[in-house]
Amino acid sequence: MTRARRGRSGRLQKTPDPTGATEDGDSPTQAPQEGEEGAQTQTQDDKCPACKDAQGDTPLTVAEKEKWVRCDACKSWFHWRCVGEGGDLDALDKWFCRPCLDANPARLITKKPPARKSARKKTQRDYAGLNTGQDSDPNRWLRMMEGKTIKKDPFRRMEGSEVGIEWLDNDESAMKEPVVIESQEGLGMKMPPPGFTVDDVVESLGEDHPVEVIDVATQANLPHWTLGKWAEYWNTESSKRDKIRNVISLEISGTELADKVLPPRIVRELDWVEKFWPSTKRGRGHTYPKVQLYCLMGVGGAWTDWHVDFAGSSVYYHIIHGSKIFYFIRPTPANLAAYEKWSGTELQNHSWLGDMCDEVFKVELKTGNTMIIPTGWIHAVYTPVDTLVFGGNFLHSYNVATQLRVREIEIATHVPKKFRFPHFSKLCWYAGERYLRDLKAKEEFPPRVLEGIEALAEFLVSEARTIERGTDSAKRQAKEEVPGDRIKDAPALARELRWRARHASGYSSDSEGRGSRHSKNKPATNGASDHTSNGVGNKRKRSAADIGEDTTELFRNFKPSGWERVVERPTMTESRVVKARRPREDSSDWAEEWLRGGEDAAAGEGEEVLVERRRDVIIKVRRTAKGLERQTVERVLEEWQWVGGTSTSAGSPPVPAKAEPADVTMAEDHPLPSQTSSEAQGSTTMGEVQVAPAPGADTSSSGSLSEPVNGHSDMAETS
DSSP states (O other): OOOEEOOTTOOOOOOSSTTOOOTTOOOOOOOOOSSTTHHHHHHHHTOOTTOOTTTTTOOOOTTOOOOEEEOTTTOOEEEHHHHSTTOOGGGEEEOOOHHHHHHOTTOOOEEOOOOOOOTTTOOOOOHHHHHHTGGGOTTHHHHHTTTOOOEEOOOEEEOGGGOSHHHHHHOTTTTTSOEEESSOTTSOOBOOOTTOOHHHHHHHHOTTOBOOEEETTTTEEESSOBHHHHHHHHTSOGGGOSSOEEEEEEEOTTSTGGGGOBOOHHHHHHOHHHHHSOGGGOSTTOOSOOOSOEEEEEOTTEEEEEEOOGGGOEEEEEEEESEEEEEEEOOOHHHHHHHHHHTTSTHHHHOOGGGGSSOOEEEEEETTOEEEEOTTOEEEEEESSOEEEEEEEEOOSSSHHHHHHHHHHHHHTTOOGGGSOTTHHHHHHHHHHHHHHHHHTTOOOOHHHHHHHHHHHHHHHHHHHHHHHSOHHHHHHHHHTSOTTTOSOHHHHHHHHHHHHHHHHTOOOOOOSTTOOOOOOOOOTTSOOOTTSTTTTOOOOOOHHHHHOOOOOSSTTOOOOOOSEEEEOOOEEEEEEEEEOOOOTTOSOHHHHHHHTOTTTTSSOSEEEEEEEEEEEEEEEEEOSSSEEEEEEEEEEEEEEETTOOSOOTTSOOOOSOOOOOOOOOOOOSOOSOOOOOOOTTOOOTTOOOOOOOTTOOOOSSSOOOOOBTTBOOOOOOO
16 A cells, blocks of 8 residues: 655645555554654655755745655655656555566556445446546537447337237247337326426425436436425526436335326236235335336436346336437347446446447337336436436246346346345245246146246245355345245245246256256157146156156266167057956045055955056166166056946045056166066056066066076166
8 A cells, every 4th residue: 555644744645544554564654753853864754765966955835745655665755746747646556666667567556446426336436537527527428329330229119909918928029129109009008198297296296205316427326305406407497407417216106196107007917016916015004116106307418327127127118208219238148248247347437338249229219109128128218308207117927037137237246225126035935926826726827937937936946045054144134035924934835836837847857956957848749748738737658768868967077877778668458357346435545555556455356347457668778897787667557447337426536547657766876686577466556666576586477578688787677
């Protein structure tokens, strides 16, 4: 750290470290003392190595206070007037004298980082710009994009009646790009008339209502503004306004003015707050995410720098009177990464974000236009004339992954909580609880919504892990976000939601480990599987490819050896008539009896029953270090039909006609001695699982499945 000390006036010029200790930990360097030290000390200290013979003796005027600076390498003191070359000593962080710089070119003279002026953006101030007056010029934003490539927007213009849920279900591009609705007719929204003014806003909310005002030149918040003061500024002739200012965050929910504004119909149908936050906990007097109704007031020349709306929320935007010009950048992974690098850093002061991204589009809106901005779109806004706007933000289920990605960027760039989506995690828990109930009820969802539910479930599982294994403060904060009125066991809910979402999407695994998502189940050959069926009732025959090589990554950098050959034997079917007792209507133990094997029921007593039996066998072989390894997978399905009719009546437990067991895989610890598997005798169970007998067992019964391979080992896998 550069040290400055007292001059001849005795005034302390710069004292960042009151002890005088250096960064290197050496002893404090004392400034020259008056009195008993005498003239010798004063002469030594007043002489700097850079002084010329006559320069050090040049008397200073009263206005000139001597400043000293110490080299951070050799620790020698110099007159700042001898070495400073007219620079600002107070702005220095590290300073080296010329001999030390020449001795080691790696040394650099550095300046202190500028103090942050705004709590909103947390940007570093451009002091070079301040010295030249650039920072105080609001038009520098426009000059920055002079000569830049800006494309005409390709976005769709729609009629209000076209913007609905049907549009989302039938158009894959819906809510993926901004859309412009030139007339509000058919949108199902309510807005004040075009003659509505800022004075009307003040009358509705009151002159003393606080409002956050932004200084356009610095993009910093200005404290202590009220609507009355803002109206006075607004009504001032533009040429007489001292600065260009902007209002973009006046939320009006629960006020008299809110009764004059109703968001578009599609916004109300998608908005998570409207759908999932309990209606009894919304409205006046309740704490909930109030982001649906904003009043924006910008004067001509106002500029809002590049940003993404909090938590990647979508936006509806209606112009009462005036005009706005939007500049858009797509929320691709590369563009979002560039935005994260640019946001909140020194780059923000002197760099055009468009130079770091692929494309920039320009959209112009005028009085009466409405625009819907989808999730995550990066945008900047210019106001050519005084403009009054009403709009709002909303989260929805059609792009949850991007919403969560933007939230990660906010955390990484240290956006203050004040400027993040309020009660975001709690709203996600409410949404997850509702979707879990819907999935349990077998409700069908479009593929995009299912993808959103999956992403939501992964986020909630991460929150559950924080509750279970986080630090004390993290646990406490995560628990506070769980709505206790709806959710009693948050971790269990999160994991069940993830399992059901994956199952509905066609996935079969719920592992929390790396690579937990298995390949999607292939549709049945009869075409019965459908993407909207949520996986309910999808049965299919496993192919050799399905069971050949498990591609799930159980461990990083580990790949199990594959099977060299997989053979599926022809399906064997058998029909026979036996006598067995029907399940008793007044008994609730019938299922347990048949799961045990059903020997008691099929003991030769009872009514005649037709038993149809089907067996599928798959054999897999591969070489091992000690020989060969063979697995036999056998699946048996039985259907029991009593000749006299059904066995159940209203109110009795049903007997399923078919039951297909889940796959069971034996652990492959090591090759076993030569084995065979045979069909069990007296098969009487539904979904019976066959296990290969131990070595030396009798394999002479019909339906022998395997034979020894050259005296080597084979291992049976039951399913």
